[in-house]
Amino acid sequence: MxxxxxxxxxxxxxxxxxxxIVLLTGLSFMGLKIMAGxxxxxxxxxxxxxxALESIKMRQNWAEDFREIRVDTGQGGYNTIRxxxxxxxxxxxxxxxxxCVHSPTIKVPGQSIVCIPHKLMVRxxxxxxxxNAVDDTAS
Amino acid sequence: xxxxxxxxxxxxxxxxxxxxxxxxxxxxxxxQYDKNIFALDTIVTLRVFGDRSAKKAxxxxxxxxxxxxxxxxxxxEGSDVIKINQAAGVEPAQVHEDTFYVIKxxxxxxxxxxxxxxxxxxxIVELWGINTEHAKxxxxxxxEEKIALVDYRKVRMNEEKRTIFLEEKGMxxxxxxxxxxxxxxxxxxxxxxxGVEHALLNLGGNVITIGRRPDGNSWRIGLQDPRTEETGxxxxxxxxxxxxxxxxxxxxxxxxxxxxxxxxxRYHHIFDPRSGFPAQKGLIACSIITSxxxxxxxxxxxxxxxxHEQGFELIDQLGSAEAIVVTSNKEIYTTEGLRDSIISSNDxxxxxx
Numbered sequence: 331m332x333x334x335x336x337x338x339x340x341x342x343x344x345x346x347x348x349x350x351i352v353l354l355t356g357l358s359f360m361g362l363k364i365m366a367g368x369x370x371x372x373x374x375x376x377x378x379x380x381x382a383l384e385s386i387k388m389r390q391n392w393a394e395d396f397r398e399i400r401v402d403t404g405q406g407g408y409n410t411i412r413x414x415x416x417x418x419x420x421x422x423x424x425x426x427x428x429x430c431v432h433s434p435t436i437k438v439p440g441q442s443i444v445c446i447p448h449k450l451m452v453r454x455x456x457x458x459x460x461x462n463a464v465d466d467t468a469s
Numbered sequence: 470x471x472x473x474x475x476x477x478x479x480x481x482x483x484x485x486x487x488x489x490x491x492x493x494x495x496x497x498x499x500x501q502y503d504k505n506i507f508a509l510d511t512i513v514t515l516r517v518f519g520d521r522s523a524k525k526a527x528x529x530x531x532x533x534x535x536x537x538x539x540x541x542x543x544x545x546e547g548s549d550v551i552k553i554n555q556a557a558g559v560e561p562a563q564v565h566e567d568t569f570y571v572i573k574x575x576x577x578x579x580x581x582x583x584x585x586x587x588x589x590x591x592x593i594v595e596l597w598g599i600n601t602e603h604a605k606x607x608x609x610x611x612x613e614e615k616i617a618l619v620d621y622r623k624v625r626m627n628e629e630k631r632t633i634f635l636e637e638k639g640m641x642x643x644x645x646x647x648x649x650x651x652x653x654x655x656x657x658x659x660x661x662x663x664g665v666e667h668a669l670l671n672l673g674g675n676v677i678t679i680g681r682r683p684d685g686n687s688w689r690i691g692l693q694d695p696r697t698e699e700t701g702x703x704x705x706x707x708x709x710x711x712x713x714x715x716x717x718x719x720x721x722x723x724x725x726x727x728x729x730x731x732x733x734x735r736y737h738h739i740f741d742p743r744s745g746f747p748a749q750k751g752l753i754a755c756s757i758i759t760s761x762x763x764x765x766x767x768x769x770x771x772x773x774x775x776x777h778e779q780g781f782e783l784i785d786q787l788g789s790a791e792a793i794v795v796t797s798n799k800e801i802y803t804t805e806g807l808r809d810s811i812i813s814s815n816d817x818x819x820x821x822x
Contacts, residue, residue, distance in 0.1 A: 340475075344475065348478075351482060377505065379507060380504065380505045380506055380507070426600075426601055426602050427600045427601070428726070429600070429722075432726065434697065434698070444512045446507060446510065446511055446512060449507040451505060451512065463689070464689045464690060464691035464704065464707060465669055465682065465688045465689050465690060466669055466671055466676050466688070466690055466691070467674075467676070467690070467691040467692070467693050467703065467704065468674060468675065468676045468690055468691070468692055468693060468715040468716065468717045468756055469674035469693035469717055469719075469722065
């Protein structure tokens, strides 16, 4: 027995081809959605002079990702970054102004801490939006 | 019959696949491109929307900003600023067109404000050393000695030879209050010439927007809360803008931390050229919203030094910019044109009509 159109029978191979096409279309749409959405994934990204050094995928509970990272920024410079349940902080650095160490803790996507003398940037990347979200801040 | 149906089916399927492939390749979709660079002693973030030509324009902007930095940096060996300062009292120094233009503009603001805006503040900036390891409160004598060297009228320009001459030895210029504004205007020019319709730039806190957001809404810009450690808030207000620049000045970013910890007094980096001390006219933050970044940059410094009343008078008189200030009494004042567009986001401050 086969599936018929206007009484004529289709071969099993034809049916398989159509099923394959339908599946492929479905799968690629799903792939697109996954790529565009990325869900609630949050990344902590460390960049030196505009280049990404490390991207850390955070889990729901930040406490599980507790770590301290000492970044060598060249010419003897360093910044120590701490990731904890509080968020991300620069806890130590040997830059002249220490502005990065005094910067508030960050936890929300879009926030960042910058060490200008060491050309270091730590930022949180993600899609989750907060109320009253701004595109940028004039400071 | 079956064969015909199969053929039709096949052609339709292939047709759909071909069309979707073609549209994916031919129409270059509007994409977002981001770039962060460290330049002008700060961080510059560029966000540009468009096709590949927009990305190329963004890369040109990054190069251009670095070029401006090479000319106007107070610390990079061989910059025009260092050349001018080293030749002070000796001979005129030849400079790049960029530097000449910025100094010319700065001196115009010097005349307009009778010295409230003064790029020859450099000896005072160096004396206080705010944000360096040797930051300190200088003695009265030290300030007196250095303030004698601060006078924008002693900057001589020669348009033909494109030279700058500081009349006295020990004088120096600092373009920190205006170079970022010029760089921003150049960035906007390059992007607009490349046909970019939507962009968001941030040069060390100076926000510049081109057009609207790609979704058609205005850009929503937060104004940095100057007392965020007390209020727990990021912004004292929010403003929606399009094709505008928002520049802020305040006492909250660069000040002598050690002194602040002991006495609670903020010795910040915006000096009053008339006293040689950090400006003390009752403001803790102010912002300028206008279309030209070089003007916004100069005006925010001027407003902070002049204070609310005198500053607003000048801005009203110019008629091309809007302003908002936060006083040390936690009050917010805005110019007429901003009254209805500021969104309060913080109970710590009171908007005064």
